Amino acid sequence: KITIDNSLARWTEQDTGTTGDSEETVEELVTILIQISAKDLFTEPALDTLLVAFESLEAIPNVIRVDGVPAIYRDQFGLEDIEALKDEMQHSPYFQKLFVSPDLHYMAFLLLLDPNQLGHSDKQVLASITEITQSLEKDGFAVTTVGPIVMNAELDRLSLQETARLFPLSLALSTLILFLLLRSFKGTLVAILSAGLTLMLLMECITMCGYSLNMITVTLPPLIWVLSLSSSIHMLHRFHALHNQQDTLRTAIQKAFMGTAFPNTFASLTTACGFLSLRVSSMAPVQELGLFVAIGMLLTVAVNLSVTPLLLAVIKPKPRPASSKRTNAKPINIYPRAALTTAVTIALLTVPGILRIHADSNPLSMFSPESPVHQQYTNLSKEVAGVCTLETILKLPTSWQDPGTWPVIEKVVGVLNARSIAVKTISPLDSLRLLNQWDHGDGVEGYQLPESRREAENLIRQVDDVTRDLIKSFSNEDNNEIRIVTFVNEMNSEAFLDYVDEVNHVLAALPDGYTGYTSGMVLNIVQEQKNLVTQQYQSFGLAFSVIFLCMLIGLRSWRMLLLSIPPNILPIAVVFGVMGYMDIPLNTGSIMVASVVLGIGVDDTVHMLVALSRATRLGGNSPTVMRDTIHTMSSVLITTTSVIGSGFLVLTLSSFTPLLHFGFLATTAIVVALWADLQLLPAILLRTKGMKWNHE
Numbered sequence: 001k002i003t004i005d006n007s008l009a010r011w012t013e014q015d016t017g018t019t020g021d022s023e024e025t026v027e028e029l030v031t032i033l034i035q036i037s038a039k040d041l042f043t044e045p046a047l048d049t050l051l052v053a054f055e056s057l058e059a060i061p062n063v064i065r066v067d068g069v070p071a072i073y074r075d076q077f078g079l080e081d082i083e084a085l086k087d088e089m090q091h092s093p094y095f096q097k098l099f100v101s102p103d104l105h106y107m108a109f110l111l112l113l114d115p116n117q118l119g120h121s122d123k124q125v126l127a128s129i130t131e132i133t134q135s136l137e138k139d140g141f142a143v144t145t146v147g148p149i150v151m152n153a154e155l156d157r158l159s160l161q162e163t164a165r166l167f168p169l170s171l172a173l174s175t176l177i178l179f180l181l182l183r184s185f186k187g188t189l190v191a192i193l194s195a196g197l198t199l200m201l202l203m204e205c206i207t208m209c210g211y212s213l214n215m216i217t218v219t220l221p222p223l224i225w226v227l228s229l230s231s232s233i234h235m236l237h238r239f240h241a242l243h244n245q246q247d248t249l250r251t252a253i254q255k256a257f258m259g260t261a262f263p264n265t266f267a268s269l270t271t272a273c274g275f276l277s278l279r280v281s282s283m284a285p286v287q288e289l290g291l292f293v294a295i296g297m298l299l300t301v302a303v304n305l306s307v308t309p310l311l312l313a314v315i316k317p318k319p320r321p322a323s324s325k326r327t328n329a330k331p332i333n334i335y336p337r338a339a340l341t342t343a344v345t346i347a348l349l350t351v352p353g354i355l356r357i358h359a360d361s362n363p364l365s366m367f368s369p370e371s372p373v374h375q376q377y378t379n380l381s382k383e384v385a386g387v388c389t390l391e392t393i394l395k396l397p398t399s400w401q402d403p404g405t406w407p408v409i410e411k412v413v414g415v416l417n418a419r420s421i422a423v424k425t426i427s428p429l430d431s432l433r434l435l436n437q438w439d440h441g442d443g444v445e446g447y448q449l450p451e452s453r454r455e456a457e458n459l460i461r462q463v464d465d466v467t468r469d470l471i472k473s474f475s476n477e478d479n480n481e482i483r484i485v486t487f488v489n490e491m492n493s494e495a496f497l498d499y500v501d502e503v504n505h506v507l508a509a510l511p512d513g514y515t516g517y518t519s520g521m522v523l524n525i526v527q528e529q530k531n532l533v534t535q536q537y538q539s540f541g542l543a544f545s546v547i548f549l550c551m552l553i554g555l556r557s558w559r560m561l562l563l564s565i566p567p568n569i570l571p572i573a574v575v576f577g578v579m580g581y582m583d584i585p586l587n588t589g590s591i592m593v594a595s596v597v598l599g600i601g602v603d604d605t606v607h608m609l610v611a612l613s614r615a616t617r618l619g620g621n622s623p624t625v626m627r628d629t630i631h632t633m634s635s636v637l638i639t640t641t642s643v644i645g646s647g648f649l650v651l652t653l654s655s656f657t658p659l660l661h662f663g664f665l666a667t668t669a670i671v672v673a674l675w676a677d678l679q680l681l682p683a684i685l686l687r688t689k690g691m692k693w694n695h696e
Contacts, residue, residue, distance in 0.1 A: 002203065005212035006155030007122070007148075032111040032147035033385050034133060038140060041100075041107050042086040047073055049139050050107070053132050057111060060128045065470065068109040069099050075464070076438075091444050094434045097424040098487070101383035108385040112473065113149070122149040123156075144380050146373075146387060148521050151363065154373040155215050158656050163218045166650050170222035173646040174229055181639040186317035187236050194308045195228035201303075202296045215366075215656050216285040216588060217292065224296040226647030227600070230640040231268060231300050232308055234607060235260045237636040239312060253312050257305075263610045265301050267603035270547045272297040274599015277543035278592055282528060286588060290595075334627055339683035343570055343676070350577025357579050359586040362491050363525050366588070368655050377491075386423040386487030388522040392416065392503060397513030399479040400428050401456040406449060408514055413484060415506045419499050421490040428474045428482050435459040435467075496526055540572070543595040547602055560609060563684050567676035568601050571669040578668055589658025593665045600644060601673035604637050608677050612685070630682055641674040 034057075038046060047070065054070035057063060069089060077085050089100045100107050113125065126149050133143040179188045202224055206213075213220070239256035247255065275297070278290025367374040377387050392412060396405045409429055416425045429449060437446040439459060450456045460471060475482045490496055500518050507516035552561045572594050584590060608630075615629040648670065651663025 001207045003212040004156045004159045004214065006152050006159060006214045031389060032113065032129065032145065032149065033380075034109040034111065034129070035144045035146075035380055035384065036107045036109070036136065037105055037142045041069075041104060042082055042089075044082060047082065047085075049136070049141075051079075053136050054109065056132045057109065057129065060125055062114045062125055064112045064114055065473075066109055066111050067099070067470070069095075069107055070109075072099075092434070092437070093444070093447055094430055097384055098426065099384070103383070106384045110385065111147075122152055125149060126153050144376050146376055146380060150376070151373055154367065154371060155656075158367075158371075159213060159215050159218050162215075162654055162656060162659070163213070163221070166218070166654065167221040167225070169653065170225055170647045170650045173650060174226050174643045177642045177646055178229060178233070178639070181635075181642065182233075182236060182240075184236075184240065184317050186315050187240065190308065190311045190315055190317060191229050191232040191236060193311055194232045194303050195225050197307060198228040198296060198299045198303045199224050201299050202292060205295060205299075206292060211288060211292075214285045214288075215659070216289050219289065219651060219659060219662075220292055220296070222647045222650055223293060224300075226644045227271065227293075227297065228300045228303070229643050230603070231264050231304050233640050233643065234264055234636060235304060235308055235312075236317075237639070239317070243317075249313070249316060253309050256312075257309050261305060263607045264304055266550070266610075267606045268297045268301045270550050270602045270606065271599040273546040273550060274543045274595050274597075274602070277539045277546065277595040277599075280538045280542055281591065283588060286592065289592070334630065334679065334682045334686065336683035336686045339679040340687065343566065343680050347570060347573055350573045350580075353577035353580030354573070355580065356583075357576060357586060363522060364491055365585070366657055368657055371655065382423065382489040384423070386489045388488050388491055389520055390416075390486045390488055390500065390503075390518060390523060391520045392484040392486065392507070392516060392518050394482050394484065394514065394516045396480045396482065399453075400475060400482045401432075401460070401479060402453050403449075403451075403456075408511060409482070409484075412503075412506060412510075412516065415503055416484065416486045419502070421488050421495055421499055423487045423489050425484060425486040426474075427484040428471060431471045431474070432456055432459060435463060491522060491526070496523075539591070540594040540598070543598050547598060551602065551606070563688060564602075564605050564609065564681070566684060567681045568598060568605055568673070570676050570680065571597055571601055571672040574672045575665045575669045578665065584661050584665070587658045587661065589656075589660070589662035590665060592662060593669065597666055597669040597673070600670065601676075604640065604673060604677045605681065607637070608633055608681060626682055626686065630678060634678055637674060637677060641670055645670050 036050065040046060041050070051070040051074060054066060054068060057066045069085075072088070072095075073079060073082075073085055086104065089095050090102075090104060096102060098108070099110075111129070113122075129145060133145055136143050175188065175192060178191060179185065182188055182191075199221060202220065206220075211217075235256050238259050239252050242252040242255050243249070272294040275290045275293040279287050281287055281290075364374055364377055369375075369378075380387055394409065394412060396408075398405060400409065406429060409427055413425050413427050413429070416422055432449055433447045436448060436450050436459060437444070439462070440446040450459060460468060463471075473483075474485075488496065488499070500523060503518055507518070510516060548561060548565065551564060552558065575593050575597060578584070579586075579590060611633050612626060612629050615625050645667050648663045648666040651659050652667070654660045654663065
């Protein structure tokens with residue numbers, strides 16, 4: 001019953017950033033651009049073929065209207081006089097770069113979709129469009145289709161692909177690693193059944209709550225799988241150790257349960273807090289990942305406190321044969337000075353990289369260069385229409401048909417057209433010019449505004465219903481609020497946002513009675529991605545505060561809390577440094593790394609501190625006791641790190657660039673966190689005599 005939903009609206013805030021107190025009365029356009037090229041588009045066979053495709057596009061449900069050369073050929077020229085049509089397209093300012101390129105080698109169809117139905121029927125709409133464009137390709141035309149639902153479809157395809165590919169890989173790799181490290185088939189089976197039950201409960205929870213998976217939350221199955229496995233590993237290691245000491249099965253289970261219940265619960269709660277900090281993101285998919293991983297960790301606690309001990313009692317894993325190599329292995333040496341020097345050196349080396357971190361707000365960066373969508377946008381000619389649209393909404397003191405408003409409208413249009421990234425800007429005044437040209441029959445010279453409001457109203461009154469509906473789509477019912485659409489050939493964040501900032505500056509300085517704002521689907525996504533830096537700081541700050549507050553409550557020692565901070569901050573510093581040096585931008589994947597790694601990394605710190613606390617309470621505060629404890633804990637920490645790392649490492653195989661970055665950075669951080677817990681934390685404790693604390 002789980003569905004996939006990657007509609008682009010879910011990646012943006014609901015607030016469109018409008019200005020003023022009145023409600024928005026002009027809906028955002030949802031457009032699809034179909035760009036067509038051929039050796040000669042203006043021949044009778046070519047136009048007849050294009051007209052058939054055009055009318056098929058018009059018949060698709062939820063397509064409000066389709067605009068392009070075939071409509072003009074049919075409605076204005078009566079399917080005759082192709083040379084006159086060609087001359088009109090080549091010289092009319094209205095059609096140039098909107099429906100045809102200057103050299104007439106490219107033609108564009110613009111489809112306007114019903115925004116109220118977006119997300120409900122976009123798959124059917126895109127399937128119909130694809131069928132029609134494939135027919136054109138068979139007839140020898142080169143066709144490129146771009147637009148929001150095209151991106152949605154590719155994200156849905158990738159989501160299904162990654163779900164079917166990544167989870168089986170994560171399951172197989174983590175199971176193999178677990179079996180090799182535990183050397184117990186039955187013990188591995190206990191961990192698998194516990195993790196599987198946790199995952200099934202979480203998926204049922206998602207279904208019951210009515211949520212869908214997306215390109216971010218498809219990571220839930222492998223993430224919950226490995227995180228739940230790592231929690232079971234601590235109990236299994238404890239159980240095997242006790243069972244090897246000739247304890248009975250029942251006694252070994254009881255002692256293993258009592259010995260791991262607190263650190264496992266505490267560690268799972270800190271991980272849940274780390275993921276919950278992702279709720280500060282304004283992107284719904286990131287919020288949902290944080291929420292459901294946190295729920296998954298709570299389910300992990302419930303399963304490990306109830307089902308895992310029962311599975312041990314039923315499956316009855318046998319004691320592992322003691323390995324002479326493991327028994328006689330040399331204890332891990334701790335070199336406090338070397339560990340501290342290494343940590344400081346690494347931290348200093350990360351600083352230049354951290355200063356180079358930047359956010360990438362280009363929506364195309366979500367896709368690999370080999371993906372169909374990326375190639376479609378890359379191959380799109382920049383001579384007609386554009387890769388996306390920017391909408392500018394103007395609120396006027398009177399009707400836009402009043403000549404008194406035209407200078408202000410023209411000023412805004414002039415600013416919109418001033419940058420090279422703007423291919424074409426269309427306002428209601430362009431429609432008036434075209435109607436005036438047709439009415440007077442003066443050719444291109446007649447492409448001018450009428451002389452009065454009355455003449456403008458008469459021009460609109462005389463047109464057919466189709467043309468009148470097109471003009472009305474650019475204004476509200478009262479005609480005092482208009483839409484200006486700019487076709488833009490660039491989605492690079494810096495260029496696009498600089499362009500928008502310049503437009504907003506002009507809108508802010510409009511005369512009294514005029515207000516305006518910029519909007520559009522792509523703009524909302526770009527702005528959301530641009531806010532990732534701020535959201536990263538907020539998410540990490542919240543995770544840091546909540547997690548270390550939990551540690552303070554659990555450890556009951558300010559000293560221990562302060563000493564545990566460096567080993568958990570170093571992996572995050574390394575991640576940020578790697579991002580800067582490798583030019584990995586902040587995106588929907590990398591924004592999650594700091595909070596997630598902090599939540600997971602603290603787990604090993606908690607288990608290590610609890611083990612050291614017990615050891616020093618029983619054997620005294622000496623380097624030997626600490627070294628022996630670390631030697632004992634190293635195997636379980638290496639096992640959990642290997643299992644969790646395998647889950648994140650699998651994500652590096654993703655075709656979704658943010659997930660690939662997330663998997664690589666998280667794996668890097670977890671490896672550094674293991675070194676920090678086995679070397680840096682003990683070094684700090686030895687140097688500061690940190691284990692001399694109140695055990696009460």
